[in-house]
Amino acid sequence: MxxxxxxxxxxxxxxxxxxxxxxxxxxxxxLTGNSLGAMPKSAPERISAAVNDEWANRLVGGWNSARWYNQPTDLGDGIAPLIGAGPGQVVVGDSTSVVIYKAMAAAARLRPDRRVIVSDLSNFPTDRYVVEGLVKGLGGGYEIRDIGDLGTALGDDVAAVLLSQVDYRTGARRDMAAVTAQVHAAGAIMVWDLCHSVGAFPVDVGDADFALGCTYKYVNGGPGSPAFLYVAPRHQADAENVLSGWYGHAEPFAFEPHFRPAEGVRRFAVSTPHVLSGVALSAALEMWKRVxxxxxxxxxxxxxxxxxxxxxxxxxxxxxxxxxxxxxxxxxxxxxxxxxxxxxxxxxxxxxxxxxxxxxxxxxxxxxxxxxxxxxxxxxxxxxxxxxxxxxxxxxxxxxxxxxx
Amino acid sequence: MxxxxxxxxxxxxxxxxxxxxxxxxxxxxxLTGNSLGAMPKSAPERISAAVNDEWANRLVGGWNSARWYNQPTDLGDGIAPLIGAGPGQVVVGDSTSVVIYKAMAAAARLRPDRRVIVSDLSNFPTDRYVVEGLVKGLGGGYEIRDIGDLGTALGDDVAAVLLSQVDYRTGARRDMAAVTAQVHAAGAIMVWDLCHSVGAFPVDVGDADFALGCTYKYVNGGPGSPAFLYVAPRHQADAENVLSGWYGHAEPFAFEPHFRPAEGVRRFAVSTPHVLSGVALSAALEMWKRVxxxxxxxxxxxxxxxxxxxxxxxxxxxxxxxxxxxxxxxxxxxxxxxxxxxxxxxxxxxxxxxxxxxxxxxxxxxxxxxxxxxxxxxxxxxxxxxxxxxxxxxxxxxxxxxxxx
Missing domain, CATH: 3.90.1150.10 (Aspartate Aminotransferase, domain 1)
Structure with a gap:
């Protein structure tokens, strides 16, 4: 050539x-768009509007008029088409590590009689680090099982499996549908890390229970743009967010004394969104609508x-x-x-x-x-x-x- | 008048x-600066530089040349003088609710033989919601005790106390030094929420074990700017961050297979900082140096x-x-x-x-x-x-x- x-x-x-x-x-x-994506030229203008109009002029009025209140689910609906999900199935906010924690804690609680979380020593380190911290915090005899071969790792003691679809070192890609089916056959919850997938090719969450990823690599959301979490509709009424902050409350601005989870995926929102980081992502997601x-x-x-x-x-x-x-x-x-x-x-x-x-x-x-x-x-x-x-x-x-x- | x-x-x-x-x-x-602070005129220029120079031109080079890597501790050192803390004692990142979770999980682990977490029904709701989620996740018989009178709530079963210095509804202000002494006399860990204090008046963390707060109210860091966490130097070697993401690792870019906490307060960093939200805060902190x-x-x-x-x-x-x-x-x-x-x-x-x-x-x-x-x-x-x-x-x-x- x-x-x-x-x-x-x-x-x-x-x-x-x-x-x-x-x-x-x-x-x-x-050739580092797999680490930090390039800047869409539309981003500076969008960010400038958020700063010079929304923050400077509207101040707290931005919660309503600039849709800050809706940012986690608005951005989530923008991510959804990239991963084969629908509206109301994805929420955006927090960092990837925090989202992994939320997802894995929820997954473990959906299988309360099982005590093993399966991960992979070749997984991105933070996935493993977060699971180590979660298991430490959970107490109750939880353990981590590192897989070589998934088949031998899966038993009726496995609560949840966390794997990256694409290996951050080699770029090797797993067959999501096949692995999800294998994990479900063992009665466990499947959580996919899509950090190195989303925006790189069409993803289909399929039967996955949870899926998550960052938005600053192929999605081009900007340095440290917020992460996303997909929650399968069948789990949305039962899955619990242990990071139960006010933003996941059924009525955040009612300031009720006790936590009452929001309907749907919004219960996995935690706190005030990082608005400026979110608007940079929104510029990229506008572009993705045309891709x-x-x-x-x-x-x-x-x-x-x-x-x-x-x-x-x-x-x-x-x-x-x-x-x-x-x-x-x-x-x-x-x-x-x-x-x-x-x-x-x-x-x-x-x-x-x-x-x-x-x-x-x-x-x-x-x-x-x-x-x-x-x-x-x-x-x-x-x-x-x-x-x-x-x-x-x-x-x-x-x-x-x-x-x- | x-x-x-x-x-x-x-x-x-x-x-x-x-x-x-x-x-x-x-x-x-x-008169809503206690909810979202006004915009420093220096913020748009600082943010524009982060977007149009750091992101657009330096791309991944920004980790080194724009000090993204150091943002959590750089910003923390900027917050420190506002709360009577010193360099290396504060880390910035995540939302307030996530920081409350990190602090309370660490506090509970510092008193492993105690099972009660004390809060206050008049506390800001997210403080209570987060403790509810934490207790749910911990298992092991933890419970929350709501106080009317702190004196009667404190017993030798209390692991940690979480209180806001300033009541978000009435503006009533607690005597931090006196309450901290009272809590320590009972052998418990004191965690202060300073959301409605920081930037409103000189705060002195004093003997507090942990202190935290948001930066978008009186500090003027912008909508959803990241939160801060103070960790008393005496706890920095022992306190554990259950949200053990890669950014709190001793060598984040070594990509080691197991979590090994960083020295000092950096172990309470979790993941890639939300850079654009952080730079808005940095503009405000530059101003605070002169206040x-x-x-x-x-x-x-x-x-x-x-x-x-x-x-x-x-x-x-x-x-x-x-x-x-x-x-x-x-x-x-x-x-x-x-x-x-x-x-x-x-x-x-x-x-x-x-x-x-x-x-x-x-x-x-x-x-x-x-x-x-x-x-x-x-x-x-x-x-x-x-x-x-x-x-x-x-x-x-x-x-x-x-x-x-």
Whole structure:
């Protein structure tokens, strides 16, 4: 594949006009959209309105006139189509870790006679950390079972299973429907972490009991934008939110002395929404209304496959593919192992190829189809080849560690 | 006191120049700063920089170069002087309800042989709701004891006490040092809710074990700005955060398989900070560095006392003072009861006097000394007199309920 052929693919790309809707720095090939998505150009204006009109002029009137009161469910209804859910099934607020806690505590309470929570040592660390804290707080003999093989982990003692659909390191993608069915066959509650799925391809929550994720990766909601929680309609009347703050109350502004949960998914709201972070997300969700998720997936498969092909065409240069070769088994991310991964990534970033590094040797490259072009993939592969072939990463500048890597 | 005398007080006010640093709509007498503070004029520029430079241009580089990574403790160090705490003792993030949960769970774990959590039926509802959810989640025979008299509630079964320093309805203010000593004498952990204190007057956490609060009232951090948590240095090595997300890990970016708490207060951080909401708060905290809190308290006492005097000078018009008459016993808020409180407040707001209403009959007026003038108090009292004397609130428009009241 030549660069000209890539340019031809870009010209024919049905998603090509979305790139113009993002702010992208000149000369940056941004392959870290799986960590923090790029900024929709509509975001600054939306945020400015929230600050200079809603906060400055309406003040407490914004609760009604700017719909701050409804932000958790308004944003939730915006997320729903991205994960195959319907209106009234998703609530937005809090950070991902807090949402994991809410979901897992509720899941455990739906199976009160069982004491095992299943997770995966390869799961994103915060998923595991949060479950450790939950189990510690619960007392009562709860334990965590780490799976290698899900089949052997599932027994009639398992209350709930928490898994990421897409592995944050390798980009490997699980079959949600099959796993959910397997977990349900064992009588357990299935909770999906969709952080690396939502906005990367069409997700279908299907029969899942709970699903959650962040909104600042492929969704492009901005740094630290609030997380989402899907609650299956069949659980909405019974599932309990142990983080029972006033915002999940049936009548928050009645200031009743005791907690009485709201009807529906709103009971999983906790407290005053972080309005400014939420409005940034709302700008992104307006854009998503116009996006064909199947076109996103088709382009994602094409971009990731092209990237693997072009990088590997350069021969063995110390790189080992860490992602599944079969695109059906991948999310929208490609990872390679390299024994000197840290300086290699620093050298790439210095040349405009922005992936990221995860210790001890992982190079991650995310592909956000809304703003990446085929020529970007071609250019990135060429620069990777140059850095490796010429061993440019041996420059001592690249050995120096940054605070956050 | 005449309006001219009020204008003279304004001219001599050592805090008068701060009013110019806030955006205040023309014709609005804003007495709801105890609910949502006004916008510092520096906030839009700070937020715009975070959006248009940090997010748009630096993207993931913002973690290092824009100090997103440090936001929870940077903001915490900015809050600390407002509550008599030092650097490294406060962390900012999450909503108030989530922070209450973290604090109370940690407090209960510091007294593992005790099973009672004391709260107050007059406490802000979310404080009570969160403790109800926590107790439900804990299992193990925990119970809540509601106090009338703290002395009779305290026994050797009490693990922790959660109280608000300032009552959100009446503005009544507790003696923190005396109550903390009383609670410690009973061997329990003292957790203070400072939502209606911080930024209203100088707070001294003193010997408190934990203290927390929101930052969008008198602190002026913006709608839904993140909450803070103070952890006494003596507890920082032992206190456990059951919301053990990756951001409280000793090395968040090491992605270790098991949770290992950070040293110091950072272990109470949970997850990726809501960056845009945090930067709005940072603008307010920059202003607070220049504020003399003792001048704030002196003006607050003068404003609230003047308001009571002027309103009551009109004679009995169905109003009953619900706040303490002794300023030493008040925060920066004055509340009156009126049997037709809802339409009265609607009529006041229609004339530019923005207080708020809490069912069934409470009119609340907050006094933020950084941006309120003595003439504002005079004008508000005059308009209250007009609305009551002429019974303007009987206009049927004011009976109509808004979604959020």
């Amino acid at each position: 030549t660069r000209e052929e890539c340019a031809a693919l870009d010209a024919a790309d049905p998603l090509k006009h979305f790139r113009d809707e993002f702010a992208l720095p000149d000369g940056m090939i941004y 064909d998720l199947h076109a996103v997936r088709a382009k994602s498969v094409a971009l990731t496959s092209l990237f693997i092909d072009l990088v590997e065409a350069g021969g063995d240069r110390g790189l080992t593919l860490a992602s599944p070769r079969d695109p059906d088994e991948r999310g929208s991310q490609v990872s390679f192992l390299h024994p000197d991964g840290y300086p290699v990534m620093r050298a790439l970033i210095d040349r405009g190829v922005h992936g990221d590094y995860r210790a001890p040797s992982l190079l991650r490259f995310g592909f956000a189809p809304l703003y990446l072009r085929y020529v970007d993939v071609w250019d990135a592969a060429a620069l990777i080849g140059e850095v490796l072939d010429k061993e440019l990463w041996r420059d001592e500048r690249y050995a120096q560690r940054l605070a956050v890597t | 005449t309006r001219e005398e009020c204008a003279a007080l304004d001219a001599a006010d050592p805090l008068k120049h701060f009013r110019d640093e806030f955006a205040l709509p023309d014709g609005m007498i804003y 003399d809190l003792h001048a704030v308290r002196a003006k607050s006492v003068a404003l609230t006392s003047l308001f009571i005097d002027l309103v009551e000078a009109g004679g009995d018009r169905g109003l009953t003072l619900a706040s303490p008459r002794d300023p030493d016993e008040r925060g920066s808020q004055v509340s009156f009861l009126h049997p037709d409180g809802y339409p009265v407040m609607r009529a006041l707001i229609d004339r530019g006097v923005h207080g708020d209403y809490r069912a069934p009959s409470l009119l609340r007026f907050g006094f933020a000394p950084l941006y309120l003038r003595y003439v504002d108090v005079w004008d508000a009292a005059a308009l209250i007199g007009e609305v009551l004397d002429k019974e303007l609130w009987r206009d049927e428009r004011y009976a109509q309920r808004l979604a959020v009241t």
